[in-house]
Amino acid sequence: MTMTRLAVPAITALALLAGQAQATDLTQMTDDERAAFRIEVREYLMDHPEVILEAVTLLEQRQAEAAEQADLDLVQANHDAIFNDGYSWVGGNPEGDITLVEFMDYRCGYCRKAVPEIDTLLKQDGNIRLIVKEFPILGEASVISSRFAIATRMVAGNDAYAEVHDALMSMQGDVSEVVLRRMAEGLGLDAEAILAEMNSDAVNDELSRNHMLAQRLKISGTPTFVLEDEMLRGYLPAAQMARIVAEKRQDG
Incomplete structure (x- = not known):
């Protein structure tokens, strides 16, 4: 100054x-x-x-x-746990030169608001790797939603996870087994297998590891982003994220 x-x-x-x-x-x-x-x-x-x-x-x-x-x-x-945990869903361009990590909650209004902003960023810049960290902190409905999404990925793979993720982000109303079963069936997924996996040790372990990582990173709210070496705490529009991406590339 x-x-x-x-x-x-x-x-x-x-x-x-x-x-x-x-x-x-x-x-x-x-x-x-x-x-x-x-x-x-x-x-x-x-x-x-x-x-x-x-x-x-x-x-x-x-x-x-x-x-x-x-x-x-x-x-x-915490570099490896953030960028290379071996289980979190990876989208965008998996080989991109810039990595954006999002800690999100399906019941978080600002996480929902961020969805079109992230989509815009990824469409405008085809060289960004996106990692999604399930971080349910807004009550039981959040936890159930994350369990369902993680179980879907474990049972049906990454493409199915992406569909369920988007569906949960736009879903209105309460989360229940009936609603989730209907969602899975509507997407052509094995609802019984996914529901059975929701409370498995593998799902419990992933949620636990994400919460412990968030605690180490002092993350208490969603959405929280990690863009390369920088933490962005809170909602950001696509244009602002694009400027930060450009700065990272320039500095690199």
Whole structure:
């Protein structure tokens, strides 16, 4: 951040005051000296209240930079679990030069809102690899939906998962066995096999691993995206994601 002309003398003055205090050592000041110093600082801030705003702005910038670096470190530390777990559904261009990972919940309104944005991004850019992480956090209906989607992939494969994923994302109303059975049958899938798989150890293990990964990444909401080395917490329109993709390619 470039400091304003006002900020430079203001900060300099505060530094001088701090230097004066350091030279004297606040712990060694008498009560009268400490009181006088406090009055001097207060009078300066009252004369130049904009300094407080500048200090807050600088603090917020430093906090944002620290949070960004912390996210970079988290992604690096969990790289294989994020990008190469061996079970999550992979779409888009599996050989793409950029990878976008989404932690999603079928009952999440913003996840649903993100569906056309992701579709647009993938259609406009044919070189993006998409990974979907089932991360149900909005109640029992979310968990049931994710169990059904994962079981579908295990029983019927990736293409069937993609169809079920889209159907669950657009589904209105409550989730029940009857509704899921009808959905599977409508897609020409083996409903009995999928329903039987929903509470299997394999499905339990995948959900558990996704939740533990999200916990390590400090993810508490959906959608959350990992775009290469960067975490994007929350909904983003396709145009904004496309700009970030372009930056990643340029930096790479």
